[in-house]
Amino acid sequence: xxxxxxxxxxxxTYELALWRFAFPDCVRSYDDEYYHIVDSNNYGRLDADIxxxxxxxxxxxxxxxxxxxxxSSFLDCDELDLAIQVWRKGFDLINAIFPTExxxxxxxxxxxxxxxxxxxRVCYGMAYGxxxxxxxxxxxxxxxxxxxxxxxxLETLVTVYPNDNIGARRSLPKCYLYLQKYQEILNLLKKxxxxxxxxxxxxxxxxxxxxxxxxxxxxxxxxxxxxxxxVGEILLLKSPKELKAEDYNDDYITCGSGYxxxxxxxxxxxxxxxxxxSFINEGKDLIESVKSEKRSLWGSAIPEEYRSPYPKDFSxxxxxxx
Numbered sequence: 001x002x003x004x005x006x007x008x009x010x011x012x013t014y015e016l017a018l019w020r021f022a023f024p025d026c027v028r029s030y031d032d033e034y035y036h037i038v039d040s041n042n043y044g045r046l047d048a049d050i051x052x053x054x055x056x057x058x059x060x061x062x063x064x065x066x067x068x069x070x071x072s073s074f075l076d077c078d079e080l081d082l083a084i085q086v087w088r089k090g091f092d093l094i095n096a097i098f099p100t101e102x103x104x105x106x107x108x109x110x111x112x113x114x115x116x117x118x119x120x121r122v123c124y125g126m127a128y129g130x131x132x133x134x135x136x137x138x139x140x141x142x143x144x145x146x147x148x149x150x151x152x153x154l155e156t157l158v159t160v161y162p163n164d165n166i167g168a169r170r171s172l173p174k175c176y177l178y179l180q181k182y183q184e185i186l187n188l189l190k191k192x193x194x195x196x197x198x199x200x201x202x203x204x205x206x207x208x209x210x211x212x213x214x215x216x217x218x219x220x221x222x223x224x225x226x227x228x229x230x231v232g233e234i235l236l237l238k239s240p241k242e243l244k245a246e247d248y249n250d251d252y253i254t255c256g257s258g259y260x261x262x263x264x265x266x267x268x269x270x271x272x273x274x275x276x277x278s279f280i281n282e283g284k285d286l287i288e289s290v291k292s293e294k295r296s297l298w299g300s301a302i303p304e305e306y307r308s309p310y311p312k313d314f315s316x317x318x319x320x321x322x
Contacts, residue, residue, distance in 0.1 A: 064118035173203030182207035258319030
């Protein structure tokens with residue numbers, strides 16, 4: 001067996017459309033050191049994390065996960081530009097090794113293969129950094145560039161692995177809405193007839209509405225409300241009550257909860273003008289109906305004496321949003 005001196009992406013012996021990453025021995029030899037850094041977290045000392053990760057990358061510049069962790073540490077220190085620079089180093093390293101015979105749209109990179117996961121993490125991190133920077137930029141041209149590059153990265157991820165364990169389909173709608181690529185949102189939704197996200201489902205409603213496809217928008221609105229009614233409900237509010245950072249953890253939001261709806265409002269409200277929001281009124285009765293049904297079905301498989309109360313988090317009122 002030949003020794004791998006640099007990162008490679010190689011075709012699977014049996015499944016020719018399947019590719020996997022192969023790392024040099026130095027990557028595996030530094031696993032213990034890497035996991036000690038990220039698991040201990042130095043009791044919250046991010047500066048120590050950064051120093052140790054930088055030293056690791058000097059010794060082993062092929063360690064993709066170290067790029068992602070180092071960039072994330074910079075981000076936690078509010079050093080967004082430094083975070084993007086680190087992600088780009090890892091991202092450029094990946095792009096440099098892709099062979100010309102790799103066919104996008106046909107060949108796949110499976111997330112379930114452990115050695116492939118660092119690729120997904122670095123690429124998604126790069127896109128996340130660009131989107132984050134785009135949201136704070138004042139210059140339209142630079143903002144557009146960041147959203148366009150982020151969209152291309154995320155498009156690649158859902159192309160090489162449509163199951164999308166990393167959640168690229170949840171971030172793509174924001175890029176497409178800013179770039180006014182409404183048809184691309186609808187095309188993306190077709191790839192996920194059952195497993196779409198609320199960002200994609202409500203983004204598709206808005207996309208169809210912007211394209212003046214009202215019948216399609218109505219059908220998509222029914223689907224979106226049926227799955228996540230609180231997102232529709234919060235869009236009907238003139239101004240939700242602002243939640244403090246300590247009121248909820250952005251990293252641990254329950255699916256379908258009021259906090260999830262609030263997070264959507266923070267990220268996507270800027271795309272919904274008054275005319276588009278008024279269209280949501282079409283589903284106002286359905287919102288109440290779905291909410292009532294979810295309450296009545298809560299714990300229905302459990303005997304009533306053992307059934308827990310319906311969680312307050314599954315209402316805007318219970319979360320203190322209205």
